[in-house]
Amino acid sequence: MALDRETVARIARLARIAVPEEELDGLTGELARILEWIDQLQEVDTEEVEPMRRVMDITPHLRADEVTDGDCREAILKNAPKRFDGYFVVPKVVE
């Protein structure tokens, strides 16, 4: 699978990772090798194989519809860099 600098820059932007211009070529090469390896894995015929969706055959743990949590605003806001009137404060996200 071909991978170009633009795609790598786009993936970085989507993941909100600031990648300096000079690192793009190196990263493109690294990611291309990983994808090549995946391509190699694709050669295995898995037509008849059920995808593995769980490591152990267990049924999911489920919750009943009961209020058992919340009402802990102090703890929730404790790590907030900024707060106001019980809210988190973040940089303005609209114009």
Add this chain to the structure above:
Amino acid sequence: MSWVIEGETGAWELVCGLEIHAQVISKAKLFSGASTEFGAEPNTRVSPVDAGMPGMLPVLNMFCVEQAVRTGLGLRARINLFSVFERKNYFYPDLPNGYQISQYAHPIVGRGSVTIELSDGTTKEIGITRLHLEMDAGKSIHDRLPDATLIDLNRSGVALMEIVTEPDIRAPEEAVAFMRKLRAILRYLGTCDGNMEEGSLRCDANVSVRRVGSAELGTRTEIKNVNSMRFIARAIEYEARRQVEILESGGVVEQETRLFDDRRGVTRSMRTKEEAHDYRYFPDPDLLPLELDPAFVERIRASLPELPDEKKARFVREYGLSAYDAGVLVAEREVADWFEAAARGRDAKKVANWIITELFGALNRAGLDIGRCPIRPQQLGRLLDLVEEGKLSGRLAKDVFAVMFETGRDPDAIVEERGLVQVTDAAALEPIVERVVAENPRQVETYRKNPKVIGWFVGQVMKATRGKANPQLVQELLRKHLERA
């Protein structure tokens, strides 16, 4: 029903599908034990899971799954016994994890359909593509501080059902009819309260246009924020006309997301496709695939209430109501129950008429819904009995109704207290009839030429008795006296 936009170069057709977000009625959130209560103090209904704290694991609320299945059955849809929760990745401050847990390739509910009724009396099927479960994001408040945004995570993690329709809608009216019907179904099922003002039912519309007769689809735009029944039709119509204008002037419609501005009644661009999100869905490794037991689905199916379509058909069949009246009465389950309680053992058509004209009118004027109606169904029934028994004229019944609505008292008590019992005693009416005839010799002359003038005399007698006389009896007596005069 055909709705076209007549352009300068010919006629255009609308092609529209809807995406609805319906908040699930549940006590706790989809993946945490925090409360879903609306309107609480900011950030007080938030668990560490909802705040995206590191190491927290989502645990599925089984009741929310039940609600989604119940809704799917109400939409006559296929229930998928195998479904998968996936992560939809995007960054926004009110989404603490940086992803929303949703369903993508394997939704819990597949194809279904909803029947809508249109103003010309016809019905139409609108296809349901799918319904999936997902968590809601928090709320951003942009207007409290001039240079910052405030975040309240109370809504973060509340269960939503995203319902997607096929592009079967061909007129703005159909979109409104669909939303009304969907809302009724959800409320009957008790899976969503349908409150558009509080945002528990939200609608986005995908709109495109094409030449009438064309089978190809045009480029579509997605309109966000169409959050009242009133605006749905306006937003879709505005957007369709905008696209026709662009196409007719030789332009191309850009695939983009547009926001409906309800104050100006226009749509404006939010983001174009180049900036469109790439959500990079993948199965959430924190959650196992959801596998349902067919018996679980059947248990829910067996517990479904009578839904609006079935109830409407029964009202037509059992009570002899017109399709229109039945449709009006079943729109809200509470109204339908109210009607049935009042109609039992009575002339159901009359009961329906009273509810639709008098009761709805009074409720509207008072700004009340049926749940807070001051009159009980039995009381309205009794009022109609009094008319039926000839104790009360139709006109007086309306006056009594007004007092009942005001005071919540029984009609018998009001009638007795105010001396409103209809006079059916010929001996009591005879002198009044005689007097009216004697006092109006010129009208008597007119009557001889035109017997219809008797209506005028009836009016005079009714006036003289303050509406208490039995009109049939008055007419009989008048005829006798007029012939003699």
